[in-house]
Amino acid sequence: MSTLIVGGGAAGCMCAVLCAEGGEKTILLEKNGKTGKKIYITGKGRCNLTADYSPQEFLQSVVHGDKFLRTAIYSFTPEDTKRFFENSGLELVTERGNRVFPASGKSSDVIKTLNARLASAGVLVETDAEVVAVGKNDDCVFTVSLADGRTLYADNLVIATGGKSYPATGSTGDGYAFAESFGHSVVKPVPSLAALITVESVAELKGLSLKNVELSAYSASGKKIRSEFGEMLFTDKGVSGPVALTLSSWLNRESGATLSLDLKPALSEEKLEQRILRDFAERLNSDLKNVTRALLPERLNTYVLKRAGVAESKKANSVTKEERRRIVAAVKGLTFRCAGVAPFEEAVVTSGGVSLKELTPHCESRLVKNLYFIGEVIDADALTGGFNLQIAFSTAAVCAKSITSAAAK
Ligand SMILES: Cc1cc2nc3c(=O)[nH]c(=O)nc-3n(C[C@H](O)[C@H](O)[C@H](O)COP(=O)(O)OP(=O)(O)OC[C@H]3O[C@@H](n4cnc5c(N)ncnc54)[C@H](O)[C@@H]3O)c2cc1C
Structure with a gap:
């Protein structure tokens, strides 16, 4: 089985690593010249990559989507995020308010760690690859059209295009139109944490x-x-x-x-x-x-x-x-x-996005089989303190689990 992931941010990179490590032929498409452009500016350049709380405590800081996120946060907890990065050689520190950062104080080390895991897992990462349209053909294969005119095909499609905040990082809300083209409803995106x-x-x-x-x-x-x-x-x-x-x-x-x-x-x-x-x-x-x-x-x-x-x-x-x-x-x-x-230009996150009513707890579309939405593109958001990146990682992980376990059947 093959999986195409659109968006090389926190959610897309994590999902690609876990899909490929689970045996999927995985392609990650990122429109920027490099992955993780938004991760670079997180936590004032230090990247507060998770909030070290139990899932139950964690969910209390989720503003929208706490019920929906239960499965994701319990399946891939803040502890799992810490373990993922520490096992990849990134030393972490926990500061006031249970905020977890790389010990180096550099968000670039989080990106380097994700890139190293993408490479070792064998993910084909295509940068400067802007997706302009997505669809599904009569053979139930997803089609992904790129700005350079190419069309790619896959059995599973994951939309991890982020929200609309800080659009200079590449998060320009493209995923909402992709969702709507498959018949999904989108809760009006508005700036949050601004x-x-x-x-x-x-x-x-x-x-x-x-x-x-x-x-x-x-x-x-x-x-x-x-x-x-x-x-x-x-x-x-x-x-x-x-x-x-x-x-x-x-x-x-x-x-x-x-x-x-x-x-x-x-x-x-x-x-x-x-x-x-x-x-x-x-x-x-x-x-x-x-x-x-x-x-x-x-x-x-x-x-x-x-x-x-x-x-x-x-x-x-x-x-x-x-x-x-x-x-x-x-x-x-x-x-x-x-x-x-x-405005979005100054907002840490986007509130609103792909309606949770139309997604399974594993972030799969209830309308189109093998189509997934993960990370900030969905209608879930939380307070500051490492919660939003953890949502990206947890939704990525449950999605990858769903894809790799379906492939194993
Ligand atoms: C200034 C700032 C500081 C923050 N600090 C923190 C923090 O310390 N801790 C925390 O938990 N959260 C923080 N956040 C929030 C957090 O960064 C986001 O919630 C998280 O990065 C969302 O991840 P994502 O992968 O869903 O989306 P994104 O990180 O937005 O990634 C989406 C990716 O998809 C790509 N893309 C979009 N459209 C297309 C297309 N058509 N084709 C191909 N690629 C496409 C984009 O270029 C982008 O790389 C911060 C946000 C900002 C703006």
């Missing part, structure tokens, strides 16, 4: 990073969607950093959402007001901004007082009770209207 854009300008805060803050998101009807505690960063157009990226996974299909930023989540409103009153009592004749500076970083201090509508040059002893309440409210709940999520 910065949030705010209607209110925060340009004056650009580059300011905050720790230990709580960012909450509310739907247009005022219902709380989710709160995240941790680190955040202001950009020229809105907010980024871990808490914003996580919230984007829930806001990328919302319109009219609002954000509320609690700058002092450890203090209740009452405690914060008492603290401000104490600071005021100690510095009655100081300008307001010099008193509240003890609470907030300088640029944020100015911004918060402006949003509270209290002049920063006002003397502390002339701040009214109502103005003090407005300052407390702004510190505990600085609100922003969310204008959306940053």
Whole structure:
């Protein structure tokens, strides 16, 4: 039996290795001049290749597709990913948050390891091979048309073309059209794990990073969607950093959402007001901004007082009770209207993709026999921390298992 895999990213490379090692004649087609272009930029160039959790814990960080992914994650666990790379000679380290990286700190070593396994398994890797159309002929053989005019044939076809995020890496969403050409439905792809854009300008805060803050998101009807505690960063157009990226996974299909930023989540409103009153009592004749500076970083201090509508040059002893309440409210709940999520060019993953309803737990099409979809092209995504690469590896592994065990029958 022969297998053609379209896309030489994390999912395609892993699937090709496991298919070939299982005895399949395997061809991997990659449109770039080399495989793993996206892997190279993962984890800020260090590649957080998995999240070292039990499958049960792992699935809690999956945003879409947790039920569907159960089989894949239990069959090829984060531990299996570690073993795969360590057995191939790549030393790994586990850091804070169970994030696993190559000990060298170089994502290029992950790519080198995958390439070495592709070669030793005997996979025929064709780079600069852009697939433009796929089909199945009357003899139930898949046909794959390349941009250079050639047509290739295979018994099994695996689509591992990724999503639409960071299109410069080659992930331009081609797999969605391939899926649709076979009659599959595609859940509208939207950017995820991306910065949030705010209607209110925060340009004056650009580059300011905050720790230990709580960012909450509310739907247009005022219902709380989710709160995240941790680190955040202001950009020229809105907010980024871990808490914003996580919230984007829930806001990328919302319109009219609002954000509320609690700058002092450890203090209740009452405690914060008492603290401000104490600071005021100690510095009655100081300008307001010099008193509240003890609470907030300088640029944020100015911004918060402006949003509270209290002049920063006002003397502390002339701040009214109502103005003090407005300052407390702004510190505990600085609100922003969310204008959306940053575009695919800046999104870590794509949410949406080939509908999971039409796939078996082994990622085989329920519509077309021997056709598979793996990795980010399917409607599954997770939070940051090594989860998305593990989804690519696990879906690749269950697909390879299905192909090689069918061939063995
Ligand atoms: C900046 C950034 C950092 C990230 N960091 C991490 C991290 O540290 N940990 C983590 O778990 N996840 C991370 N991710 C997410 C992770 O990289 C992806 O979820 C994962 O790489 C998806 O793998 P894939 O194989 O499904 O798709 P891709 O990696 O997108 O690979 C698809 C491949 O298919 C090829 N292709 C597409 N169309 C065609 C065609 N028509 N013909 C031939 N080839 C084609 C593409 O060129 C590409 O090489 C990061 C993503 C980004 C953008």
